[in-house]
Amino acid sequence: MTFEPEELRQSRTDLADTLKTLRKRAGITQTRLAQRCNMSQTKISNIEGAKLTPSLVDVELILRALEAPSNLVSQVAALARTANTEWQDVWSQRRTGLEKKQNELAGFERSSTEFRYFLLSMVTGLLATPEYVRASLAHIPGDHSRAIARKLERQSALYDTSKRFTFILTEQAVRWPFLPAPAMAMQIDRLASISLLPNVRLGIIPFDTHVPVGPLNTFTIYDTRIATVETQTGAMIFRDHRDVSAYLDEFTAYEGFALFGEKCRERLSEWANQLRS
Structure with missing residues (x-):
């Protein structure tokens, strides 16, 4: 629709x-x-x-x-x-201030207990190093120091053991050369480290995996209440249970193709070492 x-x-x-x-x-x-x-x-x-x-x-x-x-x-x-559908365009977000968007996301995180992230092309802020966070906003004119600080503050949610996180990243999201090689290696190391948290499941879908479905967007699901879908020019926020259920089904399908645990960390270590060499 x-x-x-x-x-x-x-x-x-x-x-x-x-x-x-x-x-x-x-x-x-x-x-x-x-x-x-x-x-x-x-x-x-x-x-x-x-x-x-x-x-x-x-x-x-x-x-x-x-x-x-x-x-x-x-x-x-x-x-x-x-x-029950909301559209947030990037230009409105920039006019009102990027910090406001970070506060909205923090509100979703406070009110939810189970999070599912499908990351198609980039690492999300919760998983990002400070260098990656700064680089993700560098193309937008203006001073974004407060938004950057708020993004980094939000990472404390990962250490709240009353909440459960599942992240699925494609190999492109992990390895896209968003930073110079040494900094990208540190970013990949951070993914491996976060995967060890008891309330976090972090999986990757490597390019050598046969995946007979084609994802179109990065999306996040908060409990079973809200699904947010990112596009180049903004984000759609769905609250209709049918829309949310559709993204839950899609996420479950991708889980079946992802590597988790030690297999995931071994592949992440391999990619980080390639960058260092």
Whole structure:
């Protein structure tokens, strides 16, 4: 499904207006609807006021309580799916400050306990050395010292044993020459070191592995609630359970092709030593 940024913003308002109109047509008060859906009246009010974006489950409960016809249910469900998708373009992120994006990611990390990262072409900030982090922002004009510091601060989440991380990196993500050879060797050493943490599973998919599926994007899954998908010009944030489930299935497939544990560390050591020689 393709989403235009304006469509995503408008869909939230359209969904709120649609649900409010359906309730009024049914002649039901917010309080009565809340009782039927086992929600608070405040939640219904916030949904109808576009202050809160309802999940698909919330929408299904409301439509069932309003006895909406089946053809209308499918239309509103599609609208709800779009409303539960967010587009963040890189230019807006730069205007508002890269530190704000780091704070948002830190919020995802605080509120989640299980993380899955599929890294197609680069190392993510949680796994990066300071040199790699600085290089990842060097092409963007301006002073990014605060964003860099925040990125490095976020790495403390890896040492919170109440959280579980699974990272899958392609060989390209590990070996792309983003830094001079000695610094890249140190970056690969860091990956091997992090793989030893008790709450971290780090796997790699080497080029000599037969993988009969082709990944298109880097993506991250937070618990089973949110999936973020990165593109060249921004990121999509999915909250619809069907979208999140699709990325969970894709991640599970890649896990089956990845090397973990000692096999992973042996290959990482081989690549780091090649860079040093």
